[in-house]
Amino acid sequence: MTELTETLELKLVEPNAHKHRKLCETKQVYQNALQAAFNANCATQTEANNVVVNYNLSGYAKNALKKYVPQLCGGSYDANELHDDHPVRFTNEGPKLDHKPQNAIEWYIKIPHHDDYNLWLPAQPDPEQQEWLEALYAGDAKMGECRLFGRDGKWYLHVVATRDVEERPSSASETPIGVDIGEASLLTVCHRDERGTPATPNLWNDEGKRVRQLRETYFTATRRLQQRGSERIVESYGDSLWRQIDDILHTVTSEVVAYADQFENPVLVLEDLTHIRENMDYGAFMNRRLHGWGFAKLHAQIRYKATENGIRVETANPAYTSKTCHCCEELGYRPDQATFTCSNSECWVSEYHADINAALNIADCYLSGESHSREHTDGDDSAEEGGRLTGPQDSQADAETQQVTLGAYAS
Ligand SMILES: [Zn+2]
Incomplete structure (x- = not known):
């Protein structure tokens, strides 16, 4: 058994003004929390938690920060690298995938905004990665950490996915x-x-x-x-x-x-x-x-x-x-x-x-x-x-x- 890992890219399809604003808010609040926890030099999850708990973010983003910040502070991270376009990280329980094959855009993704509030957005996957989405949706692949980011005015979600595959020895006759x-x-x-x-x-x-x-x-x-x-x-x-x-x-x-x-x-x-x-x-x-x-x-x-x-x-x-x-x-x-x-x-x-x-x-x-x-x-x-x-x-x-x-x- 081998584990395959792939980062799936989903392009969020033209969020309306309201959803775009919410995504910007999430990004900004996340950035502020990350900066604050980094400035406080949080070396443990507990320390990071004490800082990020005060921010209006979903629990999934806070949990991701609690894991992420101690890595930054413990390592040789250069504070100048804490630039604005840091992706918003979510732990895997946050984002959810939905599939509606009857629609032109078949896939939908749930992005946690803050507690009790989520955004559902139609998402366009890379056609080469459709088998991964099928596997994820069927529960045959596992979702890992997700990262939300903007690029050239568009929004994307990166989903780290893993699945187990078998390797069989190949023989001469096929x-x-x-x-x-x-x-x-x-x-x-x-x-x-x-x-x-x-x-x-x-x-x-x-x-x-x-x-x-x-x-x-x-x-x-x-x-x-x-x-x-x-x-x-x-x-x-x-x-x-x-x-x-x-x-x-x-x-x-x-x-x-x-x-x-x-x-x-x-x-x-x-x-x-x-x-x-x-x-x-x-x-x-x-x-x-x-x-x-x-x-x-x-x-x-x-x-x-x-x-x-x-x-x-x-x-x-x-x-x-x-x-x-x-x-x-x-x-x-x-x-x-x-x-x-x-x-x-x-x-x-x-x-x-x-x-x-x-x-x-x-x-x-x-x-x-x-x-x-x-x-x-x-x-x-x-x-x-x-x-x-x-x-x-x-x-x-x-x-x-x-x-x-x-x-x-x-x-
Ligand atoms: Zn013939």
Whole structure:
């Protein structure tokens, strides 16, 4: 078991004037308390406590100061370095993370202002760090100290997060497992056995159906409720439906990792999100955004759970995964959602399960070297794309949904 640590950066999305003022206040009071405790040369937590207790700060900021100041005073810290842009530190119990995937800005963070008063703010994470947020939100990673600071007129929160991961020895023979995310089956996995024959495919059809139902229920119901102006109900109802969807995704992603775990030196091969967009026929605008949401979320969950179990994850860049024959590599077509038909008369594949065919193509991309691990990707890679698919600029409908939520979080 190894512990991974990462500092997650969350950009607080355009706090309104009121919240901006509160953040400035927190920063100023914190700075004053820090200066006073430093000037008093507090070498112990008790001494620091006696000074900071008088300041109108949250207990989490005070506790962080009690730990921090004795370190400064005990060390060879230069007082001149006690500059104005010191971040406001909070102990880990203070800030809280919330997730509302139905909104354009999905993540929310609670910043303690002072006792009994907190600020909820929408927060934009680094798309590369989405797997960490998923892990934190699911309780599979631990939050450490948090630091609030301003930079170029914007506010950020740095969250130190840790999680335990397994290390497994790698062996010569790898088992690439193609992971296809689709409509009919939420997820399909397949690999080839040592003779190259497609083996043990697994599909999550019922889960796909259930997610579609919940999504439809959400849109029908919220539209109706919004027309009636019942925005509070929209929010709580929406939250409960999306929690159910999230539960399904967690079940499925855990099962995918368990599936991979049974093979020798497994490598989970995910499709690049850019290509998913090219490969799929999208319906309405909102639908497209939700596909983006689902893909990004499934990917993030698979990534962190695989890492947790010492299983590698690679991204493949296949073009036309759903339209290429896994056997002869000719282009075929899909007469319906579930079926792939090969147009090569020489090929033994006439009709094949479309999702399994796609999963095999994805796995084969890894073998043919058309894949890359995340570390080697450039700025235009899948994660970036995933972030964009669910970005705030996506639609008017999103902006409206977000208004509703911002309303409920306004303090
Ligand atoms: Zn074929």
